[in-house]
Amino acid sequence: MRLLRCSFIIVMALTLGACFSKKEKELSPVEEPQIQAVTAPKPAIPKKKEDAESKDKSLAVLTRYFAQADGIHREAWWVLTAEKNPAGKSPFGKVERALLSSENLKLTNKSLFRCDRYQVTRKVSGPSGFPQSAEIFEKCSEKLQGKKIAEFTATSLTDLSMSFFPENLEEILGLGPTVLNKRIDCTIKGSDNGVINSLQCKNWSQDHTKTQMIRLDVYDYEREGKNMIKLRGKVFENLSDKRKIEADVPMTGKITVTETELYGPQPTPTSIPTPVKNAKAGKKGAPDTPTVDPDITKGKASELKLNEEGWPVDANGNPILPSEEFLRQREQEEEELRLKAEQGGNPGVLSAPPGTDIQAPPIAPQGQPQLQQQSIDQQVQPTETEDQPAVEPVAPIPVSPNTPQEQGAPRGR
Numbered sequence: 001m002r003l004l005r006c007s008f009i010i011v012m013a014l015t016l017g018a019c020f021s022k023k024e025k026e027l028s029p030v031e032e033p034q035i036q037a038v039t040a041p042k043p044a045i046p047k048k049k050e051d052a053e054s055k056d057k058s059l060a061v062l063t064r065y066f067a068q069a070d071g072i073h074r075e076a077w078w079v080l081t082a083e084k085n086p087a088g089k090s091p092f093g094k095v096e097r098a099l100l101s102s103e104n105l106k107l108t109n110k111s112l113f114r115c116d117r118y119q120v121t122r123k124v125s126g127p128s129g130f131p132q133s134a135e136i137f138e139k140c141s142e143k144l145q146g147k148k149i150a151e152f153t154a155t156s157l158t159d160l161s162m163s164f165f166p167e168n169l170e171e172i173l174g175l176g177p178t179v180l181n182k183r184i185d186c187t188i189k190g191s192d193n194g195v196i197n198s199l200q201c202k203n204w205s206q207d208h209t210k211t212q213m214i215r216l217d218v219y220d221y222e223r224e225g226k227n228m229i230k231l232r233g234k235v236f237e238n239l240s241d242k243r244k245i246e247a248d249v250p251m252t253g254k255i256t257v258t259e260t261e262l263y264g265p266q267p268t269p270t271s272i273p274t275p276v277k278n279a280k281a282g283k284k285g286a287p288d289t290p291t292v293d294p295d296i297t298k299g300k301a302s303e304l305k306l307n308e309e310g311w312p313v314d315a316n317g318n319p320i321l322p323s324e325e326f327l328r329q330r331e332q333e334e335e336e337l338r339l340k341a342e343q344g345g346n347p348g349v350l351s352a353p354p355g356t357d358i359q360a361p362p363i364a365p366q367g368q369p370q371l372q373q374q375s376i377d378q379q380v381q382p383t384e385t386e387d388q389p390a391v392e393p394v395a396p397i398p399v400s401p402n403t404p405q406e407q408g409a410p411r412g413r
Helices: 002-039 044-081 091-102 175-180 324-345
Strands: 118-124 132-138 147-156 159-164 184-190 196-202 204-207 212-222 227-237 240-250 256-261
Touching: 044 091, 044 147, 044 184, 044 196, 044 212, 044 227, 044 240, 091 118, 091 132, 091 147, 175 204
Parallel strands: none
Antiparallel strands: 118 132, 132 147, 147 159, 159 184, 184 196, 196 212, 204 212, 212 227, 227 240, 240 256
């Protein structure tokens, strides 16, 4: 009996030990995942959510800056040109729409631009969203490469700088800035609440009409300054500067806009009479010295002045012109000089007083010599001296038309 009891107890002990060992093996794989789940780190998920919220918050502040800048520019352009553009119709407004589109937000007023599809590339360097930079492209077709319209860099929440590229903003700025293709640079200083305190731009160019373009060298906005908006620039017509424009928008008071012509009206060309040349050989002075009517210069010798061309001028610099009667006298004198010059070259021509017709000798037929004719005034008068009596003049001997004469022979004595 004792042996049976001992064997029974041993068998039961072995059976119970086998059961406990099986239970431990079955429970061990269930407990291991619980230990791993407790030891695995899980703080990464909340950090990712925090970074995303910081990025979205910084993007929202930048979008608000561009919306405010669009409103400031619309007011400045209205002061210059009396034209009020719709909201968003500016380079600032186009960048604002691009940032809203990058957040998958629905854009209003789809007809504002011909192309309203954008591609934004952002680079965020800090966990708070700053500093960050971005490039904005206008992408109207999937097949074509996007056109870069702007880029900006935000070093902090209150400091933002941006650049616009006019070559791809013809729809907003016009053709003139596109031809010049000079980059527009702007800076924004804001507050911690996301409100613009100052806005400054350089090389801002924008068409006013098809032929006029306004280019601003000074584009300043100060929210709390004496002049909220200060504009200084020029008005170009066909890419040539014509007027200077200045505009001031004070905190209180009247808005002043001043335009000044850069170049005065050009004087119309007037016909200057040609000076009469001095034809007398023995007269003093240069041959090209203009002849002045003595009646004009009489009693005015002390007031007489000559211009660069030698014309006499009055106290106002206007040329003094000779009278018509004096000009007629000068013409008669020149005609007499011309006749005397001709007579000096041909002794056979007789001089005659002015106004007397000179009759030329008759022309003989071809092949026959001309008959010599002398006037009564040219006949030799008898001369008489103390030692010699007067000699009667010899009458000219007529020459027969049928008798040939040698060339150069005398025709009579």
